[in-house]
Amino acid sequence: MTTQIKDERVSQTSFATKMLQRPELGALIGAGVIFFLFWSVDTTGNFAAIGGTAGWTDIAAPIGIIAVFVALLMIGGEFDLSTGVMVGTSGLMAGLLTTEYNLNVWVAIALVFAFALLVGFINGMVVVNTGLPSFIVTLATFFVLRGANLAVTKELTGTVRVANVEDSNGFDQAHAIFASKMMIGTSNFQVSIIWWILATIFATWLLTRTRFGNWIFASGGDKVAARNAGVPVNRTKIILFMMSSLSASFVGIMFVLRLQGMQAGQGVGMEFFYIIAAAVGGTLLMGGAGSAIGASIGAAIMGIADIGIPYALWDQDWRWTFIGVILLAAVLVNTWIGTKAKGAKR
Amino acid sequence: MRGRILDIKKLAVLTGVVALTLAGCAAGTDSDAGETASTETAAAETVEAVAVSDIKICVYTHGDGGTFWSVAQAGAEKAGEDLGITIDYQGSTNDSARQAATIEGAVSAGCTGVAASAPDPGAIEQAMLGLADAGIATVTMNSGSDVFKSLGAFTHVGQDEIVAGREAGYKFNDLGATNILCPIQEAANVGLTDRCAGARETSTGTVTDFNLDGGLQDLTAASAKIKAALEADPTIDAVFALNADIAAKAVLPAVQDLGRDIFIGTVDMSEDALNAISAGDIVFAIDQQQYAQGYLSVVLLYLNATNAHSLGGGLPMYTGPGFVDASNVEQVIGLVAAGTR
Numbered sequence: 001m002t003t004q005i006k007d008e009r010v011s012q013t014s015f016a017t018k019m020l021q022r023p024e025l026g027a028l029i030g031a032g033v034i035f036f037l038f039w040s041v042d043t044t045g046n047f048a049a050i051g052g053t054a055g056w057t058d059i060a061a062p063i064g065i066i067a068v069f070v071a072l073l074m075i076g077g078e079f080d081l082s083t084g085v086m087v088g089t090s091g092l093m094a095g096l097l098t099t100e101y102n103l104n105v106w107v108a109i110a111l112v113f114a115f116a117l118l119v120g121f122i123n124g125m126v127v128v129n130t131g132l133p134s135f136i137v138t139l140a141t142f143f144v145l146r147g148a149n150l151a152v153t154k155e156l157t158g159t160v161r162v163a164n165v166e167d168s169n170g171f172d173q174a175h176a177i178f179a180s181k182m183m184i185g186t187s188n189f190q191v192s193i194i195w196w197i198l199a200t201i202f203a204t205w206l207l208t209r210t211r212f213g214n215w216i217f218a219s220g221g222d223k224v225a226a227r228n229a230g231v232p233v234n235r236t237k238i239i240l241f242m243m244s245s246l247s248a249s250f251v252g253i254m255f256v257l258r259l260q261g262m263q264a265g266q267g268v269g270m271e272f273f274y275i276i277a278a279a280v281g282g283t284l285l286m287g288g289a290g291s292a293i294g295a296s297i298g299a300a301i302m303g304i305a306d307i308g309i310p311y312a313l314w315d316q317d318w319r320w321t322f323i324g325v326i327l328l329a330a331v332l333v334n335t336w337i338g339t340k341a342k343g344a345k346r
Numbered sequence: 347m348r349g350r351i352l353d354i355k356k357l358a359v360l361t362g363v364v365a366l367t368l369a370g371c372a373a374g375t376d377s378d379a380g381e382t383a384s385t386e387t388a389a390a391e392t393v394e395a396v397a398v399s400d401i402k403i404c405v406y407t408h409g410d411g412g413t414f415w416s417v418a419q420a421g422a423e424k425a426g427e428d429l430g431i432t433i434d435y436q437g438s439t440n441d442s443a444r445q446a447a448t449i450e451g452a453v454s455a456g457c458t459g460v461a462a463s464a465p466d467p468g469a470i471e472q473a474m475l476g477l478a479d480a481g482i483a484t485v486t487m488n489s490g491s492d493v494f495k496s497l498g499a500f501t502h503v504g505q506d507e508i509v510a511g512r513e514a515g516y517k518f519n520d521l522g523a524t525n526i527l528c529p530i531q532e533a534a535n536v537g538l539t540d541r542c543a544g545a546r547e548t549s550t551g552t553v554t555d556f557n558l559d560g561g562l563q564d565l566t567a568a569s570a571k572i573k574a575a576l577e578a579d580p581t582i583d584a585v586f587a588l589n590a591d592i593a594a595k596a597v598l599p600a601v602q603d604l605g606r607d608i609f610i611g612t613v614d615m616s617e618d619a620l621n622a623i624s625a626g627d628i629v630f631a632i633d634q635q636q637y638a639q640g641y642l643s644v645v646l647l648y649l650n651a652t653n654a655h656s657l658g659g660g661l662p663m664y665t666g667p668g669f670v671d672a673s674n675v676e677q678v679i680g681l682v683a684a685g686t687r
């Protein structure tokens with residue numbers, strides 16, 4: 001067999017440079033540094049152990065499930081501000097259908113998913129047909145749902161929360177699938193973590209291994225050029241909006257089953273956390289580039305901080321400041337590493 | 347160009363080395379601390395229930411860190427200081443899912459006892475019962491006076507909202523009020539609707555609920571809405587505000603604008619509200635004494651940990667309603683300014 005002749009005209013990028021060009025690596029390094037930071041100030045001794053891991057994954061999973069799909073949408077060039085309140089709407093709707101109308105939990109879940117897909121479809125249709133910024137359109141949806149959450153709940157129950165969902169038909173099986181716990185070692189891990197991992201794998205596969213994934217990058221990068229190249233930009237965006245709404249309703253169902261009810265204000269405010277997780281993970285705010293794994297890493301960072309701060313016996317109000325700082329730092333580092341790596345192609 | 351590749355490689359290697367060094371140092375100190383602590387506790391356990399220095403009381407509420415909850419937190423932390431134990435206070439800002447996750451993590455956080463507020467008992471039920479299984483004593487505070495037993499807590503420390511509303515109703519009767527407006531500034535808070543309901547039970551006049559959701563976030567808008575409600579019904583002669591900031595910064599300006607004779611009573615206190623009581627503009631403030639809610643919860647759990655006490659007799663322990671009016675306002679004013687009332 002002849003030895004392969006190396007073509008000196010073709011330059012080789014080193015493995016390290018190739019890895020550093022990936023948006024996730026900056027986020028992963030950041031996550032590692034933050035983890036070690038909290039490990040070193042931990043007062044309980046449990047932070048880096050099973051107990052602490054169960055804690056931060058519990059907080060990260062519901063953020064991560066939605067953040068990966070919000071990241072896909074952001075790569076596609078759009079924002080969805082209605083995801084947070086959709087968590088509340090979904091949980092409340094499922095709760096009301098089972099407690100006020102005595103529907104089986106599974107039927108309620110199916111109806112809630114259908115509703116979420118409808119809301120996502122409407123978000124998408126309005127954005128592509130009116131040309132309005134998705135920030136505005138989904139902000140409007142956010143307020144519509146926020147008011148409806150309160151008004152409909154009060155109308156049907158007389159109070160502002162739905163309770164006693166655990167008494168409905170099919171609750172136990174649904175609870176086992178969406179809200180149960182697994183004992184690993186000495187701590188309970190939520191099943192939401194498995195759903196988080198599955199969501200990340202699915203979103204990454206969709207983004208990097210399918211034609212649809214290419215369409216996502218194209219729609220976000222330059223939608224006019226994409227359309228001219230034959231990419232169905234409108235259809236792609238509408239599907240992305242539907243996926244982000246569906247992921248939010250999935251988390252809403254998980255919550256209502258775990259909490260055995262839901263407050264009318266649940267979820268409001270969380271929409272920014274999903275966007276921050278995506279941005280920290282390397283997704284550009286202007287679209288066209290990003291990573292679903294990165295969004296999961298961003299969610300993990302938030303979970304680590306939420307557990308690490310009380311474990312360090314710091315005032316938990318610092319959590320907000322911390323999130324602001326990591327957001328800025330992460331985006332700066334990602335941009336810097338990316339530019340350096342891109343510049344060092346040879 | 348080669349220089350740039352080396353820079354990136356150097357950076358990656360440097361980061362890795364720094365991170366690993368930090369990990370090594372941290373792992374070293376933590377495992378040492380862990381070992382000494384466990385041998386101490388093992389020795390101490392043969393003498394008393396738990397070594398005082400190891401006690402960590404966790405206070406996990408739904409609070410938002412505002413005027414009201416910062417006082418409750420101050421109470422809990424002062425109790426920790428006075429008793430020489432560690433306190434971990436976390437408020438979930440009305441997010442039930444977050445509060446449930448925090449309570450669920452109490453075992454890993456090393457809590458000896460947990461005090462939790464329960465405005466939404468169903469949400470934290472599984473987490474609280476899990477703590478009972480793990481042998482961690484719990485009490486509920488501030489909200490949950492009728493559900494504490496089903497959550498596995500041995501008592502509740504707080505004020506019953508219906509009782510508070512009833513007492514307010516009596517006060518309004520004494521003033522001769524016939525038509526009372528009850529603005530509710532947090533639509534998702536059943537405790538507030540309970541206060542209005544309690545007042546309705548004992549009032550000889552009518553009590554009307556009024557939706558003022560989001561009032562605390564925008565007090566000027568709230569003031570305008572209240573003024574509109576008062577103008578719409580000229581027979582309203584009293585307002586039962588459910589929060590001190592609402593009373594002093596939304597209701598009072600509206601009433602002064604209209605120039606009508608309207609009695610104002612409120613729940614909870616703030617410096618402005620107390621000054622208004624001093625000046626005679628507000629008649630009374632119901633004080634649920636949340637500093638004591640924080641302080642007492644910690645003391646109850648401390649006594650449980652050190653001397654196996656389960657106090658309360660299976661009933662809630664009330665910290666209110668206390669009334670602050672013209673007769674005692676001067677004394678209380680100094681304490682509110684200090685952040686302890």
